[in-house]
Amino acid sequence: MSEAPLALAPFLSKLEGHARLTAADRQAVLALPHTIRRLAPGDHLFREGDRATSCIVMLSGFACRHKIVGEGARQLLSVHMKGDGIDLLDALLGSTDHGVQSLGPAEAAVIPAAAISDLILSHPAAGRTILIETVLDASIQREWTANVGRRDARTRIAHVLCELGVRMEAAGVGRRDRFDLPLTQEQLADVTGLTIVHVNRVLQGLRAAGLISRGKRPMKVADWQSLADAGDFREDYLRTSARSTGKRSAWDLGFEARPDQRLAQGASLRS
Amino acid sequence: MSEAPLALAPFLSKLEGHARLTAADRQAVLALPHTIRRLAPGDHLFREGDRATSCIVMLSGFACRHKIVGEGARQLLSVHMKGDGIDLLDALLGSTDHGVQSLGPAEAAVIPAAAISDLILSHPAAGRTILIETVLDASIQREWTANVGRRDARTRIAHVLCELGVRMEAAGVGRRDRFDLPLTQEQLADVTGLTIVHVNRVLQGLRAAGLISRGKRPMKVADWQSLADAGDFREDYLRTSARSTGKRSAWDLGFEARPDQRLAQGASLRS
């Protein structure tokens, strides 16, 4: 099924950022069955309402989730990059409530949902990082809700630029102060719930204020701290440094208290 | 630890809406260790930045997630009711990126995070319903992002009223066309990203249009279909009827293809 060995290395790398894995865990992740799709700009991976039988791992380039509301207005719900998992567990819901589409040329691995459930059962440490990836995604989604709900246009846009910069830095595809913005102004409008015209004017304002630089490929952040301030941006919710700070989650503690934990025999996630 | 046997029955009931459970699974859910908290209006269960060591199950009343952005503006991120789990897996992130607070008087069970991880390992069928609860929560979060991002005030508010009606009906605490709205107009403003003044005017408009009735305790939806139309509301994303429609998820299929699935011996979610 796989076209290339180690194709899932970016995904493994991101999962290892969430917790230490054994060699067996790493092998299991890399061995996940998958097909690789090379995507032209705007290609659809899922459409709203599709039966959900698989999930996505981004290998290169960018993709987004989106919804269409009302009379065709479009809202981007998330942006994903190298190493990110998309809808890892959403097959549990049976069908998709949103579309997934590439932003620019990209490569993605499509993994059957059952393989993820197998992995969670057969390699719980790896499974735990899958769950972390899922709740992290939810954390970002909450921040986006707050972003479009309670911030004005300038703050909103600055916040998105900061988030993308930090995430791209963490994913190894740029630096927070210099990265290739994967969004057109129209897409940035759909991210922020604004119109393209207003996005354009706000970007000009940010340039005029010296927060970002004039040329746009690549996006250069001239003054990171000021942009973060302007965007009301605190990066905690992205947890890009969770591993390195040595923080341990309550789950670690819980399990440390039960070193003899054993699984029920013959258990499965089957309903 | 538990004050009352069967206190978690509403939670079990919701989980059973996601998949069929065995008697052992049901027992395991009801036996989750927990403490019961009786909450006055506005009591905090978590505060933003708290160490995340436990999760919440709502037993009665309502609670919300929220964030404070910028200079004190508040955004409600979700509303939870009887049977809902809140942040079931968020302890995996180590700390909380949002606050959780009661809306009106309420009762909630506080469950140690480790107990959830134990349950997922020891009773995978029950664990599967926990995961479904988690991805369902994410699905609702995405809809809220789209709601505040791309709908105008009237549509936004109508949408929230429809969602709450359907969910309260599913939770057995009201009917979609007649329920006790757990939100003040100020809270409804924080849900929709509007000001209290504008919320008030929009509600008056909905009343004048005959979509909802004049008295506000309880909220009476005079014309459900028109309110759903006005709110651009399609309830698919809530999956309140997933069980009854007999839909099966890809995970079922995946596991049916591997009836001899066995877990790795001695596995755990410990990192």
Added chain:
DNA sequence: CGAGCGTTTGATCGGTGTCAAGGATCGTGG
């Protein structure tokens, strides 16, 4: 009866949307 909270109203302001057009850039094919 008064305090506190939630709701309602009016007047005005301003941020963002809308409409319309033009300019810049880039890949492609003649």
Added chain:
DNA sequence: CCACGATCCTTGACACCGATCAAACGCTCG
């Protein structure tokens, strides 16, 4: 090498939705 179309970016004039400010009303509960 240039012409061309497509896509993206930019600009201007104007309209409007929803915010802001300020005040009053109406519950409910001690």
